[in-house]
Amino acid sequence: MIEKIKIGKLEIEKNIINDDEFSKVTIHNRSGKVIMIKNYKNDQLSGKIKSFWPNGNIRLSGNYYEGNRSGTFKSFNEKGEVLLVENF
Numbered sequence: 001m002i003e004k005i006k007i008g009k010l011e012i013e014k015n016i017i018n019d020d021e022f023s024k025v026t027i028h029n030r031s032g033k034v035i036m037i038k039n040y041k042n043d044q045l046s047g048k049i050k051s052f053w054p055n056g057n058i059r060l061s062g063n064y065y066e067g068n069r070s071g072t073f074k075s076f077n078e079k080g081e082v083l084l085v086e087n088f
Contacts (some may be wrong), residue, residue, distance in 0.1 A: 029054065039064075053078045 005012040009028040014021060021075045023040040033056060039047030045064035057080045062073035069088040077083050 041066075 003014040003016070006020075007081060009030070009032075010041075011026040011028070012014060015025045016022070018025070021040075021042055025036075025038050025040065026034055029035045034052055035054075036049075036051045038045060038049040044067040046066060047064060048068040049060070049062055049064060051060045053076075054076060057078060058061065058076050060073065060075050065069045069086075071088060073084075073086045073088065075083055075084040075086075
């Protein structure tokens with residue numbers, strides 16, 4: 001079952017599988033462009049996270065596992081060039 005909730009500029013998609021709740025949260029700026037997408041499992045950050053510059057280019061990408069950074073996180077400048085790579 002997928003439940004969709006929209007509150008202003010915030011969109012939440014919830015899905016429950018085998019007693020685990022998965023949520024995808026999408027946040028928009030005032031003009032409607034996506035500025036962040038993040039995923040949760042049972043109310044903890046878990047899965048991909050992405051944030052975007054106002055021009056639509058990626059600002060940050062990475063993964064979370066049970067609320068902690070996991071794997072490679074990349075930060076980008078407004079032109080889309082990699083500024084920083086961190087491994088967790």
